[in-house]
Amino acid sequence: MFAPYLLNAWVVASLVAVASGCAGFFVVCRRESFAAHALPMAAFPGAAAAALFGLGQVYGLVVAALGGVALLLWLKRGQRSDAATALLLVALLALGSLFLSLSGRYADSVYALLFGQIFAVGPGDVLPALVLGLAVPAVLLSGFRPLLLSALSPDLAMVRGIGCTRIEILFLSVLALAAALALPVTGALLVFSLMTGPASAACIMVRSPRAALALSVALALALIWQALALSYLTSWPAGFFTGVLAALLYLAPRIWRTARPAPRSPGLA
Amino acid sequence: MSLTVTNLTVRYGGREVLRDVGFALEPGAFCGLIGANGSGKTTLLRTILGFETPSAGRVERDGTVGYVPQKLQIAADMPVRARDLVALGLDGHRLGFSWPSAGRRRRVEEMLASVDALAFADQRVGELSGGQLQRVLIAHALVSGPKLLLLDEPLANLDLRAAAEIVALLKRVAGQGVTVLISAHDMNPLLGAMDRLVYLANGRAASGRTEQVVRTEVLSELYGYHIDVIRVHGRILVVAGNAEAHHHHDHDHVAAIP
Numbered sequence A: 001m002f003a004p005y006l007l008n009a010w011v012v013a014s015l016v017a018v019a020s021g022c023a024g025f026f027v028v029c030r031r032e033s034f035a036a037h038a039l040p041m042a043a044f045p046g047a048a049a050a051a052l053f054g055l056g057q058v059y060g061l062v063v064a065a066l067g068g069v070a071l072l073l074w075l076k077r078g079q080r081s082d083a084a085t086a087l088l089l090v091a092l093l094a095l096g097s098l099f100l101s102l103s104g105r106y107a108d109s110v111y112a113l114l115f116g117q118i119f120a121v122g123p124g125d126v127l128p129a130l131v132l133g134l135a136v137p138a139v140l141l142s143g144f145r146p147l148l149l150s151a152l153s154p155d156l157a158m159v160r161g162i163g164c165t166r167i168e169i170l171f172l173s174v175l176a177l178a179a180a181l182a183l184p185v186t187g188a189l190l191v192f193s194l195m196t197g198p199a200s201a202a203c204i205m206v207r208s209p210r211a212a213l214a215l216s217v218a219l220a221l222a223l224i225w226q227a228l229a230l231s232y233l234t235s236w237p238a239g240f241f242t243g244v245l246a247a248l249l250y251l252a253p254r255i256w257r258t259a260r261p262a263p264r265s266p267g268l269a
Numbered sequence B: 001m002s003l004t005v006t007n008l009t010v011r012y013g014g015r016e017v018l019r020d021v022g023f024a025l026e027p028g029a030f031c032g033l034i035g036a037n038g039s040g041k042t043t044l045l046r047t048i049l050g051f052e053t054p055s056a057g058r059v060e061r062d063g064t065v066g067y068v069p070q071k072l073q074i075a076a077d078m079p080v081r082a083r084d085l086v087a088l089g090l091d092g093h094r095l096g097f098s099w100p101s102a103g104r105r106r107r108v109e110e111m112l113a114s115v116d117a118l119a120f121a122d123q124r125v126g127e128l129s130g131g132q133l134q135r136v137l138i139a140h141a142l143v144s145g146p147k148l149l150l151l152d153e154p155l156a157n158l159d160l161r162a163a164a165e166i167v168a169l170l171k172r173v174a175g176q177g178v179t180v181l182i183s184a185h186d187m188n189p190l191l192g193a194m195d196r197l198v199y200l201a202n203g204r205a206a207s208g209r210t211e212q213v214v215r216t217e218v219l220s221e222l223y224g225y226h227i228d229v230i231r232v233h234g235r236i237l238v239v240a241g242n243a244e245a246h247h248h249h250d251h252d253h254v255a256a257i258p
């Protein structure tokens, strides 16, 4: 009963969920939510430029997202003001919209890149998704302990000989790849939801870091499958369901926790 | 010597924070690093660790080092239990996503037991009390078997009893041959345990055996203020002002002297 385009969508979306669930765990632990928001924004004009010049979208996304990492590090280093950072992000969106308008497929592409168009995934998208979808978790898992320790305390990490700047650059680069992978599926505006919703729910629900990472991936998978199914049934956009379900995931354990007397965790909202 | 600091000078920007600081510690020494706020205690410890580059002088360390930083704010929702933090002290630098081996788990368990932290081993580190977190951090620092343990104001937020327990624990650690260097702005909680003292004031250090430094003349000279060294119930206390006044619990009074 499933058409091949559905199978492609399902495979790519699942890879996106695994990579995002993994990356999201570290985003939450390392307090890098802002990067998880900014890197997809930086990737957006890359995809738009690829459309304009007729290149493969994934290359545009990857190059622009990695450029976003450099920009982010530069912003952090100089402690630029919030206003400057926000203006820069909006300028990137504007740049992307210019490229799309020049490419002559404005409305459709803007919609797809900002809000995702999972059912438009073609057979050609599967291979790059497979590469990124396996590389991102592989790198993050192999750096699991240094990433975690440097998130807890850069000083404690340095004592153990971990270079915190290197770890930061590595992590942001992997996050950029994860964002580039997720962007066509969830859209630039919703990569953030997929990364932070499941992960922050997982971090509240369990105490052990390995269990939280596994749960984060499981929740991201459940979320994206749910969004796909609902979108297929209602023909509403998958991005809508992704955004709403992620917000619910974020809120649910928090509400549950406040509603119920929590004997072992005082002071937690 | 397990730690030798020679003619150390450290600058931030153009400003000299430490000037010509020198001292040496033998294995198993329990040394207090005493000084007022801003006197350079953290700077000295970070320079010993190699986090700051001195503009002159040398640090020689023998063997590995464990460190308990002054400030560690861990969000309450971090999914890291006390036992995970201790395990990271053992293998936090390693690559790969393996579950800890039985041997490593046992080592972590023993370490938690030796700092008396088993009761809260499964609690999140962000939810521990100040005294509990200090114990876990000490276990994290010790689990890899360092020869030198540096602690930056581990007693700062503890009540008298918790502070005394931590000091007793560190004294046991020193008894096992680990050199302990512990910073504090108030030396009273350390007086019963420390055998060496490095005192920082105006960027300079005075160091020696505790009995040599903890004397009315020496301390008054260092503080630039009259200090009394008094003995009550066989214990030594350092108080500002005159010995008649019952100030010996008034730690801030001592600490506030520039």
Ligand SMILES: Nc1ncnc2c1ncn2[C@@H]1O[C@H](COP(=O)(O)OP(=O)(O)OP(=O)(O)O)[C@@H](O)[C@H]1O
Binding pocket: B012, B013, B017, B035, B036, B037, B038, B039, B040, B041, B042, B043, B044, B070, B185
């Ligand atoms: N990164 C830095 N850049 C510039 N100046 C610094 C830096 N860190 C510390 N200082 C300055 O160096 C001096 C010593 O600071 P340090 O933190 O070592 O003092 P401390 O003895 O640890 O103080 P406290 O008891 O408050 O912890 C202070 O005057 C401080 O302002």
Ligand SMILES: [Mg+2]
Binding pocket: B041, B042, B043, B070, B152, B153
């Ligand atoms: Mg300090």
